[in-house]
Amino acid sequence: MSTFENMEKLFTVLDVTASAIKEEDNTPYLTALAETGENLFYEELPQDYSTKLKVLLEEEYKKVNVSSYENEEIRKAFQLSVLKGMKEAIQPNHAMTPDAVALFVGYLIRKMKETDKAISLLDPVIGSGNLLTAVMNLLEGKELASFGVEIDETLLRLSWSSANLQKHGIELFHQDVIKPLYIEPVDLAIADLPVGYYPDDETAKDFDVHNPKGHTFAHHLIMEQAMKYVKSSGFGVFIVPNKLFESEQSELLHNWLKQYAAVLGLIELPSSLFKSEAHAKSILLLQKIGEDMVKPKQAMLVKLPPFSNKEALNNVMKQMDDWFKTEWKREK
Structure with missing residues (x-):
């Protein structure tokens, strides 16, 4: 799989899971994105998630093996997700270096x-x-x-x-x-x-x-x-x-x-x-x-x-x- 395909795949998983957490917790997308990143890193889910959310997240996280990714693939996928969140709720202190x-x-x-x-x-x-x-x-x-x-x-x-x-x-x-x-x-x-x-x-x-x-x-x-x-x-x-x-x-x-x-x-x-x-x-x-x-x-x-x-x-x-x-x- 190419670098672009890896990045796109990880971005999709981050986006889908962050959106699901956002919907369940009624929380901003960027907060949910940080949370889904933590879930991926620790390879475990918080106990207070609903069964429906847990099933969705487990299915999505299975689609990527982050440990096999290049750092730049991870950084760019995460960056794209952050940019999406920043467009959703523009704040003066929320901006990213091109x-x-x-x-x-x-x-x-x-x-x-x-x-x-x-x-x-x-x-x-x-x-x-x-x-x-x-x-x-x-x-x-x-x-x-x-x-x-x-x-x-x-x-x-x-x-x-x-x-x-x-x-x-x-x-x-x-x-x-x-x-x-x-x-x-x-x-x-x-x-x-x-x-x-x-x-x-x-x-x-x-x-x-x-x-x-x-x-x-x-x-x-x-x-x-x-x-x-x-x-x-x-x-x-x-x-x-x-x-x-x-x-x-x-x-x-x-x-x-x-x-x-x-x-x-x-x-x-x-x-x-x-x-x-x-x-x-x-x-x-x-x-x-x-x-x-x-x-x-x-x-x-x-x-x-x-x-x-x-x-x-x-x-x-x-x-x-x-x-x-x-x-x-x-x-x-």
Whole structure:
């Protein structure tokens, strides 16, 4: 059976079973999806299910042998199910990193960490876990220690279910990421930063990017917070709004960067991946200032063509590969 057929089969089982649990428990689809993922992982059903539901679930679960699936097949099937649930009940904090972007972030991190045998990762806004597990799948063969933070309980349960089905050990924290985190410093932080204002001005006061004239941008605070938990000379890979350095609070961000991190690269993603030009994003590569860092002579500044334009994309990828061979290898 092909990868696509495996993924489609697992998606159908997840969808049918989540829909059945949703109907019986009168619960949101995403909550039911997390629950069916847990059932698949533990290979047992809760006692309080009705006989009718148990029979249906047992029949459906028999159709797939998750342990024989590739991680990417599981991740993509789970991702499709999450996307269906998000369309059903749209909430501002429920959004998923486009698959092409997640894989591109993984490509960058694999290049950055090519010679490392062990890597520790932090996603401070893990959501449903799609970005972090996509990156972990691309780092196959390396010893990984991963941490995720999420304030939304439903999204946290989804990331837990998805990670378990893919057999990834991720330590998860249910909390506001701007509050103190109880983790050891990591090699690398990654995040698809939610754009908006952080309402707790008192907590924001402890940050360099704090805006004294009103609410502080949440994406600025999360970036600063994530880099606090990165080792000296460690890295940050953040999906940021295109206008990051042109906003009314950009001077605060510039001042923080001058003190604590160097910009290694800024990669503008194809606008076709986003709902509108206003929602378009870029990938920002940072390195925390430390003894082992050597700033590249030239930062990697790239505008990606549409992923459908393979010839143009291949040309840009070659330029990026050349940058890693010269600027990156020179640093090492």
